[in-house]
């Protein structure tokens with residue numbers, strides 16, 4: 001039983017559908033999901049902008065099991081690993097895991113926790129702050145408020161992260177509201 005913060009991103013194919021597959025995949029354990037953000041590529045590889053979301057999940061899984069489920073969703077999206085930090089249909093990372101309220105810190109290369117690059121990533125922090133305004137992240141400098149980490153990001157990086165909508169969940173798709181009723185919008 002643990003609570004995890006996950007980050008999902010896509011910049012190849014039907015990115016919104018890939019992000020929806022993550023929300024649907026974690027539906028049973030979902031505590032919160034952020035809006036969808038358009039984010040410039042992080043990491044220096046020239047490529048299209050990403051769509052990103054951050055999720056909070058809570059359930060009968062340990063940290064390795066959350067990672068396993070993230071990998072399963074990446075496989076379903078036919079994710080390939082060609083270029084480090086390069087284009088991908090779907091990337092789902094484990095950002096932080098707390099077990100009975102205690103944050104897990106690990107330098108295991110298979111699952112490093114908290115995610116070692118999360119503190120520098122506007123595409124992780126800004127969506128996370130939206131769904132958990134008092135969130136904190138364990139860093140080598142100690143426990144830091146996510147709000148402060150966002151303030152410390154380069155203003156250009158921060159400003160380039162734009163909210164573009166929400167993932168439609170369950171029966172909520174184009175032309176339907178959250179109860180699955182037709183809204184008369186474009187279907």
Ligand SMILES: Nc1ncnc2c1ncn2[C@@H]1O[C@H](COP(=O)(O)OP(=O)(O)OP(=O)(O)O)[C@@H](O)[C@H]1O
Nearest residue numbers: 081084085091093094095109110111112113115117
């Ligand atoms: N916190 C973590 N979340 C996800 N994968 C992790 C984590 N820590 C270690 N890994 C390992 O990293 C490996 C490579 O992951 P991946 O290809 O998604 O990296 P990346 O998304 O290109 O880069 P980054 O790790 O900087 O996000 C995975 O096989 C996984 O075992």
Ligand SMILES: Nc1nc2c(c(=O)[nH]1)N=C(CO)CN2
Nearest residue numbers: 009039040041042050085123
């Ligand atoms: N904006 C953004 N940039 C990235 C992303 C991502 O999800 N969003 N994922 C990467 C893979 O590690 C590399 N760079």
